[in-house]
Amino acid sequence: MTPGGPAAVGILPAGHRQRPGGRATSVPRVQGTARRPAAPIGGRLQSRAPFVAPGAGAVFQLELAKPYRIIVAGDGARVEDSTGKRYLDAMSGGSMAATLGHGRRDLIDLVWEQSRRVGYLDNNRLTNPWQESLAAKLVDVAPTGFTRVRFVTGGSEANEAAIRAARMYHVARGEPQRWQIISPAQAYHGPTMQTLALTGRPGLQGAFGPYLTRHRHIPPSTARFDATGQQALDALDEALEQVGPENVSAYFCEPVSAASLPAYSPPARFWEGLAERRERHGFLICFDEVVTGIGRTGNWFAANDLPIVPDVIATAKGLGAGYTAIGAVLYRDSVYEAIASEVRSFSLGHTWDGSPLPCAVGLAVLGILESEGWVDHVAARGPSLRRELEEALSGNDLVGEVRGRGYLLGIDYLDPRDGRSFLPPELGVAGRIERAAARHGLLVLGTMPTRDGFAGDQHLFAPPFPTPDGDLGEMVDRMAAAVDEVAAEVRDELGSSLSAGGGPSAGLRVLIVQHEDPTPAGFVHEWLDDQGADVEIYRIDLEDRCVDPTRYDLIVSLGSELAAFDDSIPWIDREKDLLVEAYGADIPILGLCFGGQLLARVLGGDSYRGELSEVGWLPVRSADEDLVPPGPWFQWHFDTFSIPPGGELIADSEAGPQAFVVGRSLGVQFHPEVTNEIMDGWVDAYRHELDDEGVDPDALLEETRRIEPRARAVAARLLERYAEDIAGLALPGRGADGT
Structure with missing residues (x-):
């Protein structure tokens, strides 16, 4: 079409372009049939999507209504999205796995070299020197008394293998009635049917309830609910009485919580009381160190810093440091000997368990942590990092507590109106702070209030171990800026924008x-x-x-x-x-x-x-x-x-x-x-x-x-x-x- 008719309106002739600051000017028509001719400002500027839209693509995403940010590159403690924007990664890859940071050439080259040599072998009939050496090294750094290791491909599998080991231990000892597990309600141990049954959070279990074993749960001993740990011990006694202590297989927990209750650990009195009850009733204690193991809290295992020694330890994320999928289950000698003397078999496993490639990477990761001193570094730098985060957030009345050990820190938010209660869930404070942090170029992980009332809005702060001090300081500053930004909005909303019913x-x-x-x-x-x-x-x-x-x-x-x-x-x-x-x-x-x-x-x-x-x-x-x-x-x-x-x-x-x-x-x-x-x-x-x-x-x-x-x-x-x-x-x- 061309302009015409009394109104002189319509499609203009092709070949008109816009100049910066003005509407249009006539230029020669671009020859050819291309639908997309070159743009005037340095050529056509092609963009890339920062997110995968809900329902787009072929991936069955975990959250179907959520857009997923696309990260295309990483180097050290920094990552870059598909638009070229760079972020400081205060979450070690998002799930605290990339403990050594992104883009380490020595580990990347190792994967290539090991794949050329031998990448996969089935461990049901064969073993390999990398599996044997990695197991021996883990025994060396484990708490005293641990003598055996079984490899898996991730944290959920490690936790499930720990459940199986506890069951086999009691069967081998002639107590087949022991199968019940007691665990903290505010917890997460993985998405398999057995590990999902370990949590007391109904929102996580959802429609899978009919498939899940019914276990008992106790409340957390947080400063808000149970500062001494005695109430949790009383709840443990009640759970033991309800199911019968002779029927309990294990107490299953994280020594320091990760996403479910960021960087929380019960007080010493709880651990001491737990050890007393193990001695009295004969159940095992299983530690989920999927996150805390391999240096995250400033020790090879968080168990080393507690007044209790567990019987089984499951670990994963830091063992592969984000360069391979590998997990491990460590057993005290008493557990191993009981199973080995009677059952003589632990044949249930997965295809990649103990294979050369992941074990070679795990062995190299332990070598790097040891030779470069990163576990000691986290132990030394962690307390000052926590203080810096506390100081940066100290003037903010939205912040209730900064807690944690090593490079596993948590921020707990509260309602500034009374300085104690959780914030109204409808305000979505943790999610807003997470998005504000991304605007400031920082990736953190927020957790929302739970139905059981044990947790409110919180954040995890867990950077890679080799993060330079300058980057750590910048992470702290950006986090504080994000919290301050949202806190100002929330104070206004709490003060003037809440309806009579308490909502926005x-x-x-x-x-x-x-x-x-x-x-x-x-x-x-x-x-x-x-x-x-x-x-x-x-x-x-x-x-x-x-x-x-x-x-x-x-x-x-x-x-x-x-x-x-x-x-x-x-x-x-x-x-x-x-x-x-x-x-x-x-x-x-x-x-x-x-x-x-x-x-x-x-x-x-x-x-x-x-x-x-x-x-x-x-x-x-x-x-x-x-x-x-x-x-x-x-x-x-x-x-x-x-x-x-x-x-x-x-x-x-x-x-x-x-x-x-x-x-x-x-x-x-x-x-x-x-x-x-x-x-x-x-x-x-x-x-x-x-x-x-x-x-x-x-x-x-x-x-x-x-x-x-x-x-x-x-x-x-x-x-x-x-x-x-x-x-x-x-x-x-x-x-x-x-x-």
Whole structure:
């Protein structure tokens, strides 16, 4: 199409481009049939998705409604995502496994060399020198009395093997009735059916309840509930009485908790009482040292620092240091001898147990830890790191406690109104701090309040052992900045934004991102006001601040006279970060023209100069006319975009995509916000450019005044359907059926 007719509106001739700071200028047409010609600013700037969208890709993710950040590289204590943003890794790879940091060439080369020599052998009939040497080395660094090791491929398998060993021990000793296990309720030992049964957290067990063995659980001895440990001992006595102590196989626990209750360990009185009850009743004590083992707490095993010696130890993560999948179960000689003297077999195992490749890596990891002194370093540096974190957070009334040992530290948050209670779960404080930390370039792991009431919002802080002091200091500073940022918001919400029922205010909170004076929210703002929304305008071109998107129910990114692929725009990185974080937190985003192009770009699509440009009131081809009516919609753009991975094309035109949905977000190429006042401003500011393009400005204004009432109705329909059907936002005055 070309401009024509009395209104002189329509698709402009191809070969028009936008210049930074202006609308459009005529340039020679790019020859050829390529759909994506080179962009004017250093060529087409290709983006990469920072997340895998929910439902996108072939991976069956653990959390199906959660976008997953894509990490593509790591070096030491730093990692880089697919957009090139770098983070300090205060979680050692996310699960505390990468204890030696990322990208160690000696371990990478070892994997290559061992694979060339021999990578796999079945340990059911064969053994190998790497397995034998690694077992001997683990016995050397284990607590006194441990003489045997069995290898597995991960922590859950190690814990399950420990359960089996305890059972076989009692059967071998002529006590086959012993099978019950007692463990802390606030715990996590893995996702297999037996290890899942060890936790008392119903939210984790979910639908698997019918498959799970019924065990007994006791509450934790935290400073909040049981500072001395006596209440936990009383609960243990009660559990023993309920099932009969002669029926108890083992007490199963972490010596220092990881994700379930970050860096918590019971007081000495509990451990002493536990040892007394073992002596009296004859059950075993099994330690889950999947996280704490191999140096994490400043000792080879956390058991070495407690007034009790367990009978079985399971470990995993630090043994492979993130370079291989390997775990191990260590047995005291008394346990091994009882099984060996009667059963003579422990044949249940897995394919890769004890294979040369993982055992060679494990052996090298132990060698590095020993020769470079990292376990001693963690023991020496850990207390001062904890003090630095305490001091950085000391003035924040949201922080209740910083605890832990070595490089396994935990932060516990509380309600500043009484200085004791857990924060209201609906505030999602741990998740907000985790996202704020990511904005500051720091990766940490937050845990949310649990149904049983034993834990509230918390964070783990567990950096790689070789992290330089400068990076540790920066981690502490970034963590403190993230906590301070969220604490300021939470104080305000607790003070003024809680409803009578104790939850957050029900009003729709909307952030509108505006890029310059001539591009306001117009009708979109009016419609939101009609819905009773609390609207905040963020002039990102004028305000040099970061915004927490989780404070809002909806983010609206407006149009701009600039190009979404132009990374030289001073504020564009801040907006990309904002959209990425909002999407990652499942906050719906409505992107209009520039905003829609940028949304597509940050989620893995491309934004680039289009072959066709569009200006005027034009229809679109819609696959869902209830969501995106055919229009006409006002268009003024010279760029286009591709649909991001996981997105669904809703509407298009000859010039390219016009609307797409991804998750709870919608991006459109057109301008539903246009009003007579906005058009007056655009024509006044850019009349000369319309003249250059052959578009009659006065005819465009006349056409806008004629069509605006209908355009408002169409735009209202789009906004309503998007808010309710895609974003899942409850609009005032509408029932559950939408009427």
